[in-house]
Amino acid sequence: MMNYVVMMSTNIMAKANRVYKTKVPVTKNQQVEAEVVDITYQGMGVIKIDNFPIFVIDAIPGEVVQVGITKVLKSYAFGRVIKRVKASPNRAENVDKVAITTGIAPLANLKYEAQLTFKQRQVEQLFKKVNVSVEVNPTIGMTDPTKYRNKAQVPVQMVNGQLETGFYRRGSHKLMPVEDFYIQDPKVDEAVSVTRDVLRDLGISAYDEETHKGVVRHIMARRGFYSHELMVVIITNTKKLPEADNIAAALRAKLPELKSFIHNINNHDTNVIMGQWNETVWGADEIHDQLMGKDFIIGPNSFYQINPQTTAVLYTLAAEKAGLKPTDVVVDAYSGIGTITLSIADQVAKVYGVEVVEDAVLDAEKNAQNNHIDNVEFVTADAPEQMTQWAADGLKPDVVFVDPPRKGLTNELISAVSAMQPKTFVYISCNPATLARDTVQILAEGFHIDGPIQPIDQFPQTTHVESVLIFKR
Template sequence: MSKVQLPVHKNETVTGTVLDLTYQGNGVVKVDHYPIFVPNTLPGEEVTVKVTKVTKNFAWGKLISIEKKSPDRIDDPNWAYLQTGIAPLGNLTYPAQLKFKQRQIQKLLEKAHLNLEVAETLGMDQPFGYRNKAQVPVRMVKGQPTTGFYKRGSHDLVPIEDFYIQDPAIDQTVLVVRDLLRKYQVPAYDEETHRGVIRTVMVRRGYYSHQVMVVLVTNGEHFPHVAEITREISERVPGIKSIVQNVNDKRTNVILGTKNHLLWGEPTIHDNLLGIDFTISPLSFYQVNPQQTERLYQTAIENAGLDGSQTVIDAYCGIGTISLAVAKHAKHVYGVEIVPAAIADAKQNAANNGIENATFVVGKAEEQFAKWQAEGLKPDVVIVDPPRKGLDAQLIEATGKMAPQKVIYVSCNPATLVRDLQRFAEQGYHVTKPIQPVDQFPQTTHVESVTVLERTEK
C-alpha cells in the first residue's frame, strides 16, 4: 500500500491565513484542507509558520512571523502565561474572548444541526485576579525551592511570581511560603527520584471573608523546620486562619493526599456565595471564581422560575452551592453527589445556615435518579451541573420518566452539552431560551453555560 502523500513536511516553512481558533485556543492554518495548529496566532492573521510535527490528519506549527496582525491581538502578552496554559487566550482582547466562547457553543450546535440561539457571553468587569484558589508546584531550580507553573504538555517548571488570574493576595502568600522554604532549605520534591519534601503549595482565600488557608503538600510525614515555618506564615500572611500539612507520598499527578495535619489555626475557612455561608476544608470542592459563579447560579435559579411551591432535584450537588441557594425559593431540594466528603460538607452547610428543606444523598447521580423515580418522587425542576464528561444516558432517561416541567443544564463543556441536548429531545425536552454562556475562567478557553429545557411532549 502506498504511503499517503501529505501536503506539508516536518521543518517546512509555510505561509497562510489563520482561519479559526480551536477550543484549546490554537490558530488553524490550512494547506489543501489539511489543518496546521499554531499556538499564539489569531483568526484573520497572515502568518509564516514552521511545521514542527506531522500526523496523518493534522500538523503542529511554530509561529515565525506575522505579516498581517489581527485587530483583536494584545501586542505584548506575557509569554509565560501563554506557554504554561495559565492564560492561553492572553493574546486576545477580552471582548474577542467573549465572542470566541459564544461562537464555540454556536459552532458545535451547527455541527449537530441544532438550530438554537446562543446569547452573548456574560463577562467580568476585571477579567484577571479572580481565582480564589492556587495549587502551585514547588521544584528545585538552580539549587533552591522555586514556585511556578508547568509548560503546557510537560513537567518543566516555569518560575512565576505573578500568576495574573489569581487573587494577588494569594500570589503574595505563595511568595511568603517560597521564601521560607528557601530560608530553612527545605528540599522540593523530585518526580524522577520520588525524593524531597515539599510538593505543592495550595492557598485558598475567601472572596468576601478574606480568610486565608495555606496547605503544604509534603512527600511523607517528615517536614523539617515545620514549627518555624508555621510560626512565620502565621505572622506574615494577612487574614491567615488555617495552616495544614497534607501528606501525599504516592507517585502520582494527583495533587492532594487523603491525610491532613492541622499545623495552626482552624481546620476550615468560610466564605459566602449568594448570601449563604460555606465551610471550606483543604479537600472541599468550591468554585474558584465566586463573582461569576454567583452570576451563573443566579441565571440558573431565575430560569427555574421558582415560587416556593416546587420540588427541585440538584444532580452533582457538590457541597450544596446550588441546592442551598435554591432552597430559599423552593418547597424542598434533593441533592446527590458521589463524593461522601462533599455530602458531609453539604449537610453541615445546610445546618450552619438553618436550611431545613434540603436532603442530601451520597451516590452516583444516574443510579440515585433511577431510585427516586422508582420511589415515585415527582420533581418540578431538575438542575444538572455535571463534570466535563456530561450526563449519563441513564440519568437523562430517568429524568424523562420523572417528567419535571423544566430541566436547567449548567454546563462546563459545550461538546457534551450538545450531545445531551439531543438525548433530552428524545425524552420530549426542548430548549426554550437562548443558551447563556458565562465566562467563569477569563483568559482561558473554558466556557460555562446555562440552558433551559422544557417538557413539550411525551
C-alpha cells in the same frame, strides 16, 4: 468591534488525521509564511500549507505569520511565530506572554470582546455538530476579566537546585517558574510565593516524579473573595511534612489573612493533585466565604467555584430561568458543598442534594445549619445511582438542577431524571462538548429546549466556558 468571525472546529487535530493523505509538505526547522485561518479549543492558531494544518501558539485568525516548524507529525505539525507580518485588530496589546505560552491564559492574546465571541461560537458549533438547532446568546462577561481565580494549585519542582513554583510548559511536565499568574487573585499568588520562600529557607525539597525522591508536590492556596480568609495547603509525597510548626510560624508572620494551614498527603503516582488525607497544622480545618448572602465553609478537598463573581450571576440566572415557586420540590445533583441548594432553598419548599465527596456533603450540612436552612437534605452518593433510587422511590421533583463535572451526565442519570418527570430540568455545564452530547439524549427522553443557551464567562482568558440550558417537558 468584531470584524471577523472566529472559526472553530471541534477537534482540528482529529480532523487533520482524516483529511491529510498525501506527502507531508513541511519539515522540522523549515520557515513558512501563512495566514492564520482558525483557532483550536486549546487556543492555538491554525495555519495551513497545502491544506496541512500547523498549530501555532499566540497566533490569531486574520493574522499573517512567519512560522518556524518545531515538530512534524503524520497529519499535523507545530510551529512558533518568528515574525508577525500582519497583526489582527482583535489582538490584545501588552499581555502577559508567559500566561499565553504556558497555557495559564491561552486566550489572553485576544481582546476580551473577541474572547466572548469565540466562546459563543464554540457553543454554537458544538450544537451544530450534534444537529441540535438552538439559539446561543452572547456570552456574559466580566467587567475586569483578570485576577478572578480564588484558588491556585501550583506544582513545585527543583529547578537548578532551587525549589520553584510555577506552571508546566504546554504539553510537558517541565516547570516554568511563575509568580504572577495573571488570572489569579494577587493575594493567592502572594500566598504561593511566600510559601515557596518559606520552604526554600527551611531547606525543604520538591518531590521528583522520576526519582520518586523529595517532599513537596504542590502548593494549594484558596482565598474567600468576600471573607478574605486564606487557606494554604502543602501537598507532600512523604507522610511527614518536615518543619511543619516552623512553616506554620513563618506563614502566620507573613500572611496576616491566613486562617487555615493544612498538610495533605498524596503518595500516589497520579495526576490528581490532592490526596485524601489532611492534617490541620495550624488554624481552622476550613475557611468561610459568602455567596449570594449565604455563608459557606470550604474544606481543602471540596469543590468551590473558582470565580465567585460570575458564579453569583450564573446561579441567579439559573434560578430565574427555572421559574421556581414556593411549593416546588427540587433536586440538585452534583451539589458540592451545597451552593446551589442553599442559594435557592428559601424560594422553594424542599431541596434534595446529592454529591459523591463525603467531606463536601458534611460541609453542605454544616452550611445549611449555619445559615438556618432546614428544608434541605443532602445524600453522599454517586448522582446517577441516587437519582435512579429516588426515581424508583417515586420522588417527583418539580425542578431538577444538574451541575456535573466536565465529563457531563451519564445515560443512567438522564433516564432517572426522565422517570421523575420534572417540569423543568436546568443543566449548568462547564463543558459545552458534553452539554451538546447530553442534550441529544435529553431531547430523546421527551424534553424540549426552553429558550436560548446562555454562555457565561466563568474562566476569562482561558478556552473554558460555562453554560446554562433549560429543558421543559
